[in-house]
Ligand code: SF4
């Protein structure tokens with residue numbers, strides 16, 4: 001008799017769906033994963049919706065429309081474990097930028113007829129609405145972390161998510177530090193796990209994996225001020241991925 005595989009659902013709220021694409025980009029690894037679990041819901045590849053129980057629900061994107069609150073609560077109710085998939089789900093992500101802009105102006109610029117638009121005022125991470133058990137950070141996620149997390153959850157192992165700043169990986173990769181050159185880099189404030197991919201390619205960290213629990217925002221702001229980096233520029237950088245998170249709000253809004 002065939003053993004029943006654990007059921008997994010990948011759900012999507014308002015997002016660019018890039019985290020789902022990252023999962024598909026696993027290719028062979030994704031097929032191997034399908035031998036271990038049964039993926040019941042995955043909007044990018046499955047037309048039919050599934051609204052039953054799952055062992056693990058991964059939720060990409062965040063709540064931007066009121067009806068998404070109910071959808072999220074339903075997913076939570078049906079899942080033993082709920083994982084925020086990506087930075088939108090963890091911190092609000094790029095959709096939260098508009099909380100720092102003139103909303104009416106943004107709507108007019110983007111939509112020819114914004115009269116019928118309905119969206120909530122404050123865009124936040126999913127933990128504002130439901131209990132989130134784990135968060136896979138990144139915009140997009142690192143797909144290998146996704147695979148590892150599923151395996152750890154199913155084996156009842158404590159997931160080992162990276163809790164150190166990007167700087168740790170950056171130093172291991174022997175990059176020349178942007179801060180030493182007087183340039184802006186959010187590596188010291190940001191969770192690692194991306195292997196400092198941007199810095200390796202010659203670009204500073206923009207903080208896509210979100211603000212570290214122990215982030216010393218004030219110390220980095222002082223350094224930026226010393227390097228005469230305009231506050232408007234710092235503010236814009238902080239608002240890209242996690243501006244509405246508690247840890248950045250203080251630095252962004254003052
Ligand atoms: S975290 Fe980034 S890649 Fe993932 S859905 Fe949000 S915007 Fe897209």
Ligand code: SF4
Pocket residue numbers: 166167168170171175176177178179185186187188196199204205
């Ligand atoms: S370049 Fe950025 S990530 Fe790398 S060590 Fe310097 S501050 Fe940290």
Ligand code: SF4
Pocket residue numbers: 139166190191192194195196197198199204205206207208209210
């Ligand atoms: S270096 Fe920074 S911006 Fe680039 S992937 Fe890592 S956390 Fe994201």
